[in-house]
Amino acid sequence: MKFSLVIAEAAIESIPEILQHNKIVKEHAVRLNKSVNELILDINYHYFAMKKAGLKHREKRGRPDIIHFCLLCILSTPLFFENQIKVYVHTIDNKVIFIGENLRIPKSFLRFEGVMMKLFLEKKIISNEKACLLEIKDMTLEQLLKIIKPDEIIGFSTTGNTKRLEQILAENLKYKKGHYVFIVGGFQSGHFSEESLKSMAKIFSISRYSLEAHVVISRLIYECEKFLIHQKPN
Numbered sequence: 001m002k003f004s005l006v007i008a009e010a011a012i013e014s015i016p017e018i019l020q021h022n023k024i025v026k027e028h029a030v031r032l033n034k035s036v037n038e039l040i041l042d043i044n045y046h047y048f049a050m051k052k053a054g055l056k057h058r059e060k061r062g063r064p065d066i067i068h069f070c071l072l073c074i075l076s077t078p079l080f081f082e083n084q085i086k087v088y089v090h091t092i093d094n095k096v097i098f099i100g101e102n103l104r105i106p107k108s109f110l111r112f113e114g115v116m117m118k119l120f121l122e123k124k125i126i127s128n129e130k131a132c133l134l135e136i137k138d139m140t141l142e143q144l145l146k147i148i149k150p151d152e153i154i155g156f157s158t159t160g161n162t163k164r165l166e167q168i169l170a171e172n173l174k175y176k177k178g179h180y181v182f183i184v185g186g187f188q189s190g191h192f193s194e195e196s197l198k199s200m201a202k203i204f205s206i207s208r209y210s211l212e213a214h215v216v217i218s219r220l221i222y223e224c225e226k227f228l229i230h231q232k233p234n
């Protein structure tokens, strides 16, 4: 059995075109001794610029820390160490970050942001041993799912039918050799776009609370690990 996890519509992106000439953004770049196109959109610094420009869907953008948290929760689990789950970050502006096997990311957000700046600029990060650690490509969620070719796609949202995670896995992971994709939103508020929803055959809620993405991911990973241990032969 194989798993893939897609953090979808993730709130991580370069500075959008509409903000490239904004005074606040330009001053931030100067403070960091960088050019505007090297920066990652971050609501902590660019909130007023995003608001003034009327940036579309701004309630779902400029939170790279969410992706940092999510990746920290996945990349240090036995499921990931044992290559039983592949991880993809689909961004709100339709790019996909491919996460290499055995990748470790910095625990410090500042250093993580530095890595992301380099990735968005250079498109690929290669290890000293010449393995591809991170790669970013222009790609929609639909195009990514066509590449992954899963047997089943399971989305998570507060709008789905509420069930216990354990039960969701027991009822839906039917084939021992199946490839299952889970989709969790990588944004702070709001809901998946209609386009993303079209890609999800099934959508479940796992709590009566709106949870943070990293909490949903941590629980999902742990349930997958338990599911694999208790999986019956055949």
Ligand SMILES: C[S@@+](CC[C@H](N)C(=O)[O-])C[C@H]1O[C@@H](n2cnc3c(N)ncnc32)[C@H](O)[C@@H]1O
Pocket (backbone or CB within 6 Å): 156, 157, 158, 159, 183, 184, 185, 186, 187, 188, 189, 190, 191, 192, 204, 205, 206, 207, 208, 209, 210, 211, 212, 213, 216
């Ligand atoms: C901070 S939430 C986004 C806010 C959105 N209003 C919501 O509650 O789904 C980030 C992601 O976590 C997942 N999530 C949050 N609460 C959930 C729940 N109760 N059941 C299933 N997934 C949940 C969804 O994938 C969501 O897109």
